[in-house]
Amino acid sequence: MDPERKHNRKPFVGGNFKMNGSRAMLKEIIDRLNTLELKNHVEVVISPPTLYIDQAHKSVREGISIAAQNAFNCTKGAYTGEISPEQLKDVGVDWVILGHSERREIFKEADDFVASKVAHALKCDLKVIACIGEKLEEREANKTEEVVIRQLQAIAKNIDDEKKWEIVVIAYEPVWAIGTGKVATPEQAQEVHVIIRKWLAENVSEKVAQETRIIYGGSVNDANSPELAKQLDIDGFLVGGASLTEKFIKIIECFIPPEDRKSK
Template sequence: MRIPIVAGNWKMHKTVDEAVVFVNEIKDQLPPADQLQTALAAPTLCLMPMKQAAVGSPLKLMAENCYYKDAGAYTGETSPYALYQAGIHHVILGHSERRNYFHEDDALINKKVAAALRNGLCPIVCCDDTMGRRVADDDKVHWVVARILADLQGLSPANIRKVTIAYEPNWAIGSGQSADPNQAAEGCYLIRQTISDMYGDAVANDVRILYGGSVTPDNVTAMMNQQDIDGVLVGADSLDARTFLEIVNH
């Protein structure tokens, strides 16, 4: 059974003090983790103070990125080994902003996914529609097959089960314009079918697939009610504690 998840992605927002205040505001109002998992991805500087503030709550904390090496002369990068040793066991990889602003390609993301799994981290792998093409005769999104094949190349079925996929249409991120629930469901369905083609139905049925892109309290229920959508990755509306709680407790 796939437990749904609501994950917030703060990007480069909030100071350490602001992050701790946020955790204290929400930590006692979250649903049990066996019903819905709640997670926040925050700047690396904030993670340890947030982890201390969240003790005893179901809140999970995630890194927003990591490198594909455990250690070395890589100034400014975050080690997946160090994250795991610090008790941060989830990481977002391949977000469209990493792809666009920092020129990360599928080959690099594939290395990062493998490194995260090697170190015990559970990655959320993001797929945007930068490569998207809609074909006139059937109006299907075909880009996702190539992207998933590249990002997950070489992973074992056991490791695939530890990966969460987030479908984030590039035009919907930060725009205030969300995909229609049917469009979102189509992308998530094609991702699951791609994983099924790669690893079989049993593995595909265990993988959680999220929708991300202008998720709000007004559209979260419609998204979460779609068969192949197992949760949401929330951007701007995860920055306000009250709004984030509305989404979590939709």
């Protein structure tokens, strides 16, 4: 990858473990990650189940950050089962994933609610991986751009300080490709990333458009990641199932020059 072609955006790879794993499994994953030679080539963030955040935070090597899989839009209160951005910051968490399709679909989180959670997290200086993406029927109805922009617009109108975009990563995750084994072709993914960046340029600023990292998620694995990584506007990945396996190392290494890789 030629960094100049990516406007010097540092690649970002996130691992979303979802509701998977155990203490023993988490240790195995982190032991693998702790051997990586990152050398500042790529930013790596892992998102274990909330129960294991403290274990991950204490055992992961310097240079790898922790993300929560969700956060609420309030500081405190009678919200059984919820966790606030302030509490995440208190235990050393750097990032949070918000708006994931599983939250939108299973828990019926609407665009405005997701946007309010993004706004509150950013107010607390918690970095945000903000997810957007269309369902299969929306893609087949040629509504991909409409849906993605609608979700992005809801988030953007809640970010009133342009500097806050420095701690936002946009994750484009076509719902039809999440956990299905299907994956957008590099050309399909690139096309939507261009749409997102163009909208940011026209509605936020050219600076935000060029500096904000837009990553791809949706059945990313070690076989399809190299070609996806070559696309000009794909700045990394949000990885689901493959992040629980040794494949995650290979995906991360897409952004590490061969001479600096541990597994050569």
